[in-house]
Amino acid sequence: MGNTKNTSLDTVVTDFILLGLSHPPNLRTLLFLVFFSIYILTQLGNLLILLTVWADPKLHARPMYILLGVLSFLDMWLSSVIVPRLILNFTPANKAIPFGGCVAQLYFFHFLGSTQCFLYTLMAYDRYLAICRPLRYPMLMNGKLCTILVTGTWVAGSIHGCIQATLTFQLPYCGPNLVDYFFCDIPAILRLACADTAVNELVTFVDIGVVAASCFLLILLSYANIVHAILKIRTSGGRRQAFSTCGSHLTVVTIYYVPCIFIYLRPGSKSPLDGAVAVFYTVVTPLLNPLTYTLRNQEVKSALKRITSGGAASVNKRL
16 A cells, blocks of 8 residues: 555655545546546636736736736646646546655645735735725835735745645654545644654644634735725715625635635544535635636726737738
């Protein structure tokens, strides 16, 4: 069931077997097609948004769309770190992942996931400034400052990923090597450690659970102020449109944060529901983000029309 190597001190695991999501055997083909389709749609949707923001001068110079472009980029990579391995669970392929591959997957998942966590908070703050402080918005959130803040989220995410990967894999793993999960994540891997994991669980609780919960509360606070400002809008149509936008944003943020908080505030949990819950923020959210944050946005739709009409006009001119 996976390779081990004997040493004079211990038996060291050299790979892990990802057991994946529990599923009836007769649904294997259907689940393969579902997750494969989700992955392709996620990549295409986010690539479309990324190219649109990059190609349209009216979008890529504005902080809001810089943040949306970064979100799309993160979604593409976060999905690529998790979903291909998940899809393998529904095929006869070998489920083993090398020890180094497991380390890399855990690092990149937490690097990209925590960066996205911080980015959601920054996006909520951007919307708060735009709606509640419109006169000061150009000074409080300009392109240069936005770039600095985005860089900060990437640096913080990288540090977080390094801390979690280092703490997790400095522990000895001497078997078994069966990971009852669909990817290499901290709670599932710690259950296989041949040492006391109390310190790791405490760090996971604070560094992920508490930080994610704090970011979520900051987002809710930002949107509470936004809703208060929206209620002052005189026209019912304006209020309805603003509430629709805020409601869709909060829905996606909730789908991301609540399952994340549910899992990482309970680092010692062995609940079989954890895998199903994790699907929401690893698979579903990257698919929903293009639809919720951008394709519902009138300016993005206008930019798409300009790009496609410009491309069509260019082709017709050549013909």
